[in-house]
Amino acid sequence: MKNKPPYPIASVDHALHLATLLQQEGPLRVSEAADRLGVSASTAHRLLSMLVYRSYAEQRPDRSYEAGAALRPAAATRAPVALLRQVAVPHMHALMAAVQESVNLVVLAGTEARFVTTAECTQTLRVGSRAGHTLPARLTSCGKAILAAMRPADVTALYEDSSDADLVSLRRELTLVRTRGFAINNQSTEAGLVALGVAVCDSQGRPIAGVAIAMPSIRFRRDRIPGWIRALAGCAADIEHDLELR
Known part of the structure; x- marks a missing residue:
């Protein structure tokens, strides 16, 4: 069983939760991300923008977001x-x-x-x-x-x-x-x-x-x-x- 940290950082938790949603459930619109996280649309947009910046998300032509390259499996390398x-x-x-x-x-x-x-x-x-x-x-x-x-x-x-x-x-x-x-x-x-x-x-x-x-x-x-x-x-x-x- 995992215990919630005594001093959680909400923005980090939201970003990680959002990345997990994109990876496991597929594309999300800003409004959908806001609903899932229980935050405002502007906050969801900022979180998605940061995930895009770090390649954890990508924006699709229809303006929804999907999992980015950082969440896709990497090819095995011969040196860790x-x-x-x-x-x-x-x-x-x-x-x-x-x-x-x-x-x-x-x-x-x-x-x-x-x-x-x-x-x-x-x-x-x-x-x-x-x-x-x-x-x-x-x-x-x-x-x-x-x-x-x-x-x-x-x-x-x-x-x-x-x-x-x-x-x-x-x-x-x-x-x-x-x-x-x-x-x-x-x-x-x-x-x-x-x-x-x-x-x-x-x-x-x-x-x-x-x-x-x-x-x-x-x-x-x-x-x-x-x-x-x-x-x-x-x-x-x-x-x-x-x-x-x-």
Whole structure:
């Protein structure tokens, strides 16, 4: 039997209850969420907006809300996410200090890229933390880097039934990623943001994550790509080395 905490935080309880309703019972409108929680419509809307921000909910075309990517099962990884984060964070901060741009760690969850953690740089104009967010893997630099390192048959299996991805175009882009040795997201997911990503692989060469440098587009310069990629590759290699020791 679970006992209610002596000092419950109502807003947290409402948010968790709402996330559970979306996951177990399906889409809800704002008015329905308000009725279920016993709160005002404005409060229900604020709660849903926060769930959307953290990828626990998504708004549908009819303005109702459904469970988001964070509530969908993640694909199994060959290294536990907690271990990945623990091993990667020191190397991510070292890379961030070297390039003075934010650094992201990403894992694949089906066809989505799930941001695990961010080493956020201190520049006034910077890319903020994306931890906890999900985006289509085919659009993100890390997602494309991970997909490019997978077996082509596995990529086909992921996307053959997808209605929002052109498999022929995706294969062509992943071939380019493999040739270059890195992937780029040039404002594909967010205006004013550019990211460069590489895969982090296990000892068998299988991708388990991706690491990326993310920057405002105003600071992106193509002549600096080789230096950024060398730094990224070094960070990925350090993460891979430390994972092998665990």
